[in-house]
Structures are given as structure tokens and as C-alpha cells.
Amino acid sequence: MIRQDRMREFAARFALMLVVYAGFATREPSYYHVAGIASLLDGAFLTGVIALGVGLTMVAGEMDLSVGSMAALAGVLSIKLETFGVLPALVASTALAALVGAAQGWFIARLRINSLIFTVGTLIAFRGFALLLAGEQTVNIPIADLDATDFLSAHWLFLSPLGGLLIVVALLIFGLTTFTSWGREIYAIGGGRTEARAAGVSVRRPLVLAFAMSAGLAGLAGAVMSLQSDSATPLGYDAVLLDAVTVCLIGGVALRGGRGSVVGIMIGLFTLRFLVSGIASLGAPFWAQSLASGVLLISLILAEGGYAFLRRRRSFAGVGGLRGGMS
Template identity: 60%
Template sequence: MKVSSRSADLLGRLGLMLIVYLVFALHLPSYYSPAGVAALLDSAVLSGLVALGVALTMIAGEMDLSVGSLAALAGILAVKLFPIGVFPSIIVVVLVCAAIGALQGWLIHRIGINSMIFTVGTLIAFRGIALLVSGEKTQLVPLEDIAATDILIGKFGIFSVLSLALFAAAALIFAFTRWTLWGREIFAIGGGRSESRAAGVPIRRPIMIAFALSAALAGLAGALLSLKAGSASPLSYDSLLLEAVAACLIGGISLKGGKGSIVGVLIGLFCIRFLVTGIAALGAPFWAQSLATGLLLIIVIVAEAIFAAAAGRFRLAMRRPAPIIKVPA
């Protein structure tokens, strides 16, 4: 059976993820115990939800750098809205964040400004709003009501409510990008704006949708984790963006846009989580976790460049006409 280049790419990344997992599983029994697997899944929820959203903006040829600050703001709002109920507060926060993201996308398209520059500004602005709304203090769920958040720590075998939310979000985003017109438009504009415009593909709508979903997923992550912990700090999640982007790049999302898959994002996410969690479990200092993640990302990027160059040379060789051999009379 013929394997497409896209499938081969995903299989290669999956193989890398399994190698990272097995290296630590051989030394850490917790890596294959039910409780250990459940902890690994839970550790991926925050960066996983954010990575799914950031991936959409990267596929569209843009970048949302504001997700960490927005997640912190979402956590503050979720705790403040807690009196209306756990799930109602989460829904309201997600809708508010989606509207904020859609506005960001509209402004980026309308003004014609680079999204990285624009979202650096909103990153700072959202952090300021979080500090303003919280009064520069950590917000706490009232102690007498903390039992209401127990619904977020429920377990279903190795899965928790939060890890199920991650996989449900991934499944929905996968279906959206694979089988809907609006999802395919995100890939189209990332692959080439001029070509998409010439083909009649709208530019504003997919940009707005990509940023709305990115903000909504960041808001969902911030709300879920803050309510589960029973507290929210306006200065939290400052390093969240780095792991999310690293997961996207390791998973095959292209910085040039138009390339990547949601399955790849999950593979990149768990590559990092298996690596970081394993190093921490072995007692290594925090700097070793960051160093290992950076080295893994560099290895993947260099390997991609080498394979791309080799594939280019192979295609060029295949296009060359065969030499004409003259037979003497």
C-alpha cells in the first residue's frame, strides 16, 4: 500500500514520540501505571488546548502571541463569575474570549498589520487588564463553595474531565479543519494569500475564525485550570506560549502557513510532555527540562530541513531527461 508523504511525516513524528516515551518508561514505572498515565494526560491539558488554537493561526499564516495573557485574564474572569456556576462561568468566559479573538483577527486584517506585532501589543494589554480586574491580587474561589469545583477533578479511568476536554477539543478542531469549508479556508489562505484571493476565497473570515478559536481555547484552558485550582493569578501562564508553539513546530505546523495537522499537534504536545515530565521525575533541575525541550525542537527542525533538501534533490533528479546515447553506425 502506497503511503503519502503527509502520512509518512506523521508516522515519523509518532515514532519520535514513542521513542521519547519508551526511553523514560524503561526507567520510570509511573509511565505505564494507570495513575502515572493519568497524570501525564492531565499535565498536557493547559499547553495542549492553547497549542490547538495557536496551530490554527499558524496554519492561516499568522501568529497569536497573546494566548498566555488571555488565559490569565480568563482565569480571573472565571473565578469572579463562579457564583453563577462552574460550567456557566466557563461558557461565558469562552464566549467572551472568542469575541476578543475575532476582534483581533478583524483588526489585523482591516489594518493590514503583522499579527505578531499586533498580538505583542495585546499580550501586554491583556496582562494589564487582568491586573486591573483582579486588583493585582490572586482571586480565590470562596472556601465554602470550593466543593462545587470537585466536578472538574472527576476521573473516568485514566481520563479526567480536563483531559477529556482536551481530546474533545482536538476532535472538534480536527473535524472543523478537515470537513468544513471554513476550516479549509484557513489552510487555503495560509498556503497563499494571492492565490486564495484569485480563487475567490475570502481572507477576512478565516483570519477572524482562526483568532477567535485560538482565543476561545486559551480562555477555556485558563478557566478550567483556574477553577480546578480554586484560584487565579493575573501573572500566571507567562511561559505558556513557548511550549504551545514548540508543540506545534515539533508536530509539523509550518511557520510559513498552510501546512500541518491537528494530529501532529497532539504528537508534538506529548513529545514535550513525555520528555519534560520524565526529566522532572528523574530529579533533574528545571533548567534541564528547558534545555531538553529546546534541543528536541532543534533536532526536529534540522531533520526537517535535511529531509526537505534531500526530497528536493530527488525530485530534481527525476525531472532531468535521460541522457541520449549515440550508437556508432
């Protein structure tokens, strides 16, 4: 029964994504042209990669609020390290971010700290480190090295390095959560931490892994975007957390933990991108994009709440009828 409900929910979210896409594709031909598809994938990269990481912490029953600051810090660091090469800068920035994220997860698990409170502190701290490293100003790649990052803006048909990297990250997270015991442990502690402990499931390991992946993916996204644009600002990416959480919620990730999937997150990502890009293509102001995203999310939450309410009423009615028949 639960599996059937999940399949219905998945189908409904997928249908919503198609409706949003079709609604704008009929008015904007670029939606089904190669250049339009490439632009949509590029625009989805930053939010998508960070949402995949944040989604892991949400599935674990926690939340990483520091991803925007981590992306900014990794972006500044990658620009500073670009003199050693683009690839070393990306690897170093991502690895350092993942290491710091693992430390966050360890402290949260070991000391049983509320992740919302703890990552508010690290959000502020990471932003401060980014400002310190950048000297409180935008940092740029030296003019002599500008050609080194040109490949990040290249396109092959509808795919660019950004779009390809988004797909690779999604496949890796899908493999982690579907085929490994470590990935299944993240769902186990999110579904019921007390029950997971009673079953002998480690709480520390999945939390360390979830926060390491969240911070590492935020670092990767911030570094790639900064290198592509040849500059980084320590105050950048301040709004990406809200977009990432919105994507996860649209994709069916539960705030209480234990529920969510990579496929759902990708559906949520492209639903939001189709909506925002479609409204922008019509020449609407930025507030209209924000308003439409909020209305979509609220409508989904109300629909889920209404469906759950009706299911509870049916269950109670069934129990009452059964008791009446027995008496």
C-alpha cells in the same frame, strides 16, 4: 508524491513519540499505570488546548502571541464570576475570550496588520486588564464555594474532566478543519493568500475564525485551570505560548502556513509531555527539561531542513540528467 512525503513525515513523528515514551516507560513504571496516564493527560491539558488554537493561526499563516495573557485574564474573570456557578463562569469567560479574539482577527484581516506586531500589543493590554480586574493580586474562590470545583479534580480510571475536555476539543477542531468549508479556508489562505483571493476565498472569515478559536481556547484553558486550583493570578501562564508553539512545530505545523493537522499537534503534545514528565520523574532540575525540549525541537528542525535540502538536490540532479539526455 506529496501525499507520500506527508505520510512518511507523519510516521516519523509518531515513531519519535513512541521512542520517547518507551525510553522513559522502561525506567518509570508509572508511565503505563492508570494513575500515570491520568497525570500525563492532566498535565497536557493547558498546553494542548492552547496549542490547538495557536495551531489554527499558524496554519492560516499568522501567529497569536496573546494567548498567555488571554488565559490569565479569563482565569481571573472565571474566579470573579464563580459566584454565579462554575459552568456559567466557564461559558462566560470562554465566550468573551472568543469574541475578543474574533475582533483581533477582524482587525488583522481588514487592515492587513502584521499579526505578530498586533498581538504583541494585545498581549500587553490583556495582561493589564487582568491586573486591573484582579487588583494586582491573586484572586481566590470564597471558602464557602470551594466544594463547587471539586469535580474538576475527580478521576474515572485514567480520565479526568481535564483529560476528557482535551480529547473533546481535539475532536471538535479535527471536525472543523476536516469536514467544513470554513476549516478548509484556513488552509487555503495559509497555503497562498494571493491564490486564495484569486479563487474567490474570503480571507477575512478564516482569519476571524482562527483568532476567535485561538483566544477562545486560551480562555477556556485558563478558566478551567484557575477554577480547578481555586485561584488565579493576573501574571500567570506567561510561558504557555512557548510550549504551545513548540508542540505545534514538533507536530509538523509550518510557520509559513498552509500545513499542519490536529493529529500532528497531539503527537507533538504527547512527545513533549513524555519527554518533560520523564526527565522530571528522574529527579532532574527544571533547566534539564527546558534544555531537552529545546534540543528536541532544534534536532527536528535541522532534520527537516536536511531532508528538504536532499530532495532539492535530487530534483536538480534529475532535471540536469533529463537535459543531458535531450541534448
